[in-house]
Amino acid sequence: MKHLALTLIATFPLATMALAHDGVLNPAVKTRMDIMANIKESLGVIADMAKGKTPFDAAKAETARQTLAIASAKLAPSFEAQETDPKSEALPAIWSNWGDFTAKANDLILASHGMDVSSLPALQDGLVSAGQTCRACHKPYREKK
Template sequence: MKKLSLKIKITVLSAVIVISATTAVFAHGGAMGVVKERMDLMSAIGKNMKSVASMVKGDAKFDPTAIEASAKSMAEQSTKINDLFPKGSLEKPTEALPSIWEDWGRFAQLSKDLETETNKLAEIATSGDKRAIMMQFAQTGKVCSTCHTNFRLKKD
């Protein structure tokens, strides 16, 4: 199988982020309590990802300082994820799947992986090395994608 270029991977990842962030705005209607809290948190992470994606794709001015700030914000936000998924919190309009609690260890590890990868992104951003930042952004996006694939309701 042919390997996709980094630029193509970033473009695809960016499209997924934009679609997810846009869909989230409409999906949050009626959410309450912990479901609303986690949807808001995930939306905030998505906005940060979208901001970084626009810079690595060249749609916005490349700003390593802004990337570092977004990555630090995501790292902090990621530490709150597990607390916002108490067992059985599946009230509509949640996008969470029961598989979260069936495979809690994996879900919790992905939250920790997100913290690790976003901290790496923040650290690499201080170098200003665009290629290294792009590569780490792709790694960060893989964590998001894996979690969404396994633990989030698929969009129509």
């Protein structure tokens, strides 16, 4: 199990989650992208520690976890109106499966609240659980460009 977790951490695709931000005209779309960027940034702090790129720091990890939890709570509400933009990667399936979309957003909220970042091994496990919720939602609801 530990081995699997470390493999998942090594391949954690945060770096490839490119931002499509620039040139977005619809402010509602920009807002939800900003929330997602905030999610990426806070989880990135945790991922860097998990990978040993930065030294483990429980206080910094806890701040990042709290930022992640706050941003996660804004995720689903920011998609409530069906807004679009040429730059958006959001798929229409979001709004035809709204209940499932919000359930997946809720999984991230739960993962961010349940994360134990008080030690490096616990933080690594927490990263894997949170990371799975990103993938679970991007796969059906975010267009690959």
